[in-house]
Amino acid sequence: MTTLSNKEKAVALLKAIETGDNESIAYVNAGNYKQHNLTVADGLDGFGAALAGLADFPEKAKVNTVRAFEDGDFVVCQTDYNFYGPKAGFDIFRFEDGKIVEHWDNLMAYKGEKNPSGRTPFDGTTEMKDLDKTEANKTLVRNFVQDVLMGQHPENLTSYFDGNTYIQHNTAIADGLDGLGAALAAMAEQGVKMEYFTIHKILGCGNFVLAVSEGKFADQPTSYYDLFRVENGKIAEHWDVMETIAPESEWKHQNGKFNF
């Protein structure tokens, strides 16, 4: 019997939502599964309850993981979902002794529209490389989030990019720094603020790095998952999912949205 990698197990578990293949449930540590999706109950039974509800949902579940990578005990998956409606999502799993013991995710409704540059939250580069540069790229992304998104040193913006080259998959923003500039101007005009307060986790593998951050978007507490592709020490491509953090009254557990 071949041994699956943690990454393969995570992808298989997500696919099981679509196929109903209950074998992959065995990858989860049934006695110790900590859930951070605030609207799903803790433990494997909580995951089971979420799956059970799908049967009554009019649309068929669909799960297509487009990128996945491992960083230590963590596995990151980026997925094109229909899970209670079409969605774009990131999932993070933590493994202990080959079993999943913890899960975080960020989901947003996505109806298939293209952004101003004709891109979706899923398409673009998938090739993973530069495995020897993981740590340097993680540091670069951490610094970028601090300097630019958290606004500590906006004047360093251009040092993170190769000119105007910036492939953008955010559903509302066009490619390039000029696309970013247009989006910032539109938000300022509407009085919408995008604020990043805290970086909770940076996970990476070679040229792909995910930053998990917390802040506010339009004054709503928001969880930001930003995936970057780094090329030659510069940020080259970006995918993201923003989720409004549910009010505490709706939480199904007290594990928190982050707490890595």
Added chain:
Amino acid sequence: MATNIPVIKFHKDKYGDELLIDVVTLDTIRASKNFANALRQSFYGVMLTTGGEGDVEVDGIPCTATKGLVAFARPGDVCTVANDRGLTSLELIFERDFVLSFFNDPHFLDGLSYFSHQRKSPYVKLDETLYNRIIGLFVEIQLEISHARDRHLLRAMLYETLILLQKAAPVEARQRASSETRLTRFRKLVNENFMTETGVEFYADKLCVTANYLNRIVRQALGQSTKGYIQCRRMEEACRLLRYTSLPVADISERLGFDTPSYFSRAFAKYVGQTPLQFRNCPEK
């Protein structure tokens, strides 16, 4: 057509406390006030075309805007955008005070080739390297505005942007030597007073020189008499008002301080080669 060219004022408290610098899109400007044909901004504008195509006009000088074209508008310049073919742009806007509150040089802005009263063209075209640098600076300014709003940092970024843009200016002469500051002050004085003051004495007095001396330095530098220069400035404004408003000729004449409309018409015809009405109906310039 309106009887006045609409003026857009700076939205000073958009970010709460007063801030005299901003980056906006063409859509913002269009939405801001009955964007008909033409408008004036009461502030400085550096409009960077980021995509698409359109016909822009700054003070009667037309240009086709494509990616990398920068149009410069001074307070009072009339700007139009027409025949928009997916034109996108970002405009860096600021008030004179924002710059001058720091630089101990009241003529700093007038000394920039593209804002000078004697500029040959209100446009420059950026190559890819400079475009990338400028768009990066625009976004850095936006990010700083949306976070700390450090005035000194913003001013430093604006300063860098303005100086870099001057490097792109293809035709204009380099910054003038300090010996010409009196001339620069004269041009500024004319710009501020040409509607009410048409005599050479007024300007000579303000500059603490004799009328003869003023005539000499103006003729030397600008190749025309002081009176002729002032007259040109009035006629430029007359052209703007004829082109962009439906004000009667008599009103324009009065507004520009001419004694009678017929005198205005004769002077205008001498300057432009057409009568005011001919110019309005079919401007050749």
